[in-house]
Amino acid sequence: MGHREDLLAGAKRCLLAKGFLRTTARDLVKESGANLASIGYHYGSKDALLVEAYVALIQEAGDSYGPGWGADGATRSAPGSLERFHEVWASVIRSVPESRAIWLLSFELIFQGDRVPEVRKLLARAQEEGRSGIVPLFNDVPEADLDAATVDTEGRLYQTLLQGLMVQWLFDPDTATGADQLTEGLRRVLAGAAQGR
Structure with a gap:
């Protein structure tokens, strides 16, 4: 690995161990070599490096959210179905123990964002x-093929559900919403909408 990759790997470790605000440039140098x-x-600033490391951590966590992929690469349920909706959320919930530190870091950044306005701008773009x-x-549509309206509507819906679900699971896993409840709630909303309620 080169310095750029070493810095990114070291920044990820620092973020998980110390969080965003307590990680110093010296920590990054020590951790990365x-x-x-x-x-x-390579990054322009310590904060830009930490944001890139944070985004990489989120992307790595997101890679585990896919529904049950078969050996042939096919999914178990149809895109856009309630079954797929359930599978994705069940997968997200299963990943909470492994991704807990990343989500705690996310909420640190949300609540401390006013202290680091430049970081807030970078994170808004990442969002x-x-x-x-x-x-x-x-929906199985490749990211590159998504139209702006889909990203701006469906993407916002899923992102809002994800963030709210993570708050619940970090706060109290025993009372947090499960995939069954989330899916049944959506099923009832859709049934109500179909009846014109």
Whole structure:
């Protein structure tokens, strides 16, 4: 690995161990084995490096959210179906123990964002990318083929559900919403809408 990759790997470890606000440039240098000047050279700033590391952690966690993929690469349920909706959320919930530190970090950034306005801007852009990354789990349309309206509507819906679900699971797993409840809630909403309620 080169300095850029070493810095990114070290930044991921620092974020998981210390969080965003407590990670210093010296921590990054120590953890990565790179020198201080390479942070600015490769990433522009410590905060930009940490945001990129955070986004990489979120993407890695998101890779585990796919519904049950078969040995042939096919999914077990039809895209857009309630079954697929259930499978994706069940997969997300199963991943909570492994991704807990990443989600705690996410909420640290949400609640401390006012202290680091430049980071907030970078994360807002990353959030937009996250919307397009989650939609294919539900509809099988490759991210590159999604239209802006789908990302701006379905992507926002799924992202909002994901963030709310994570708050519940981090706060109290014993009372958090499960995939069965979420899917049944959606089924009832759809049935009500079909009846014109």
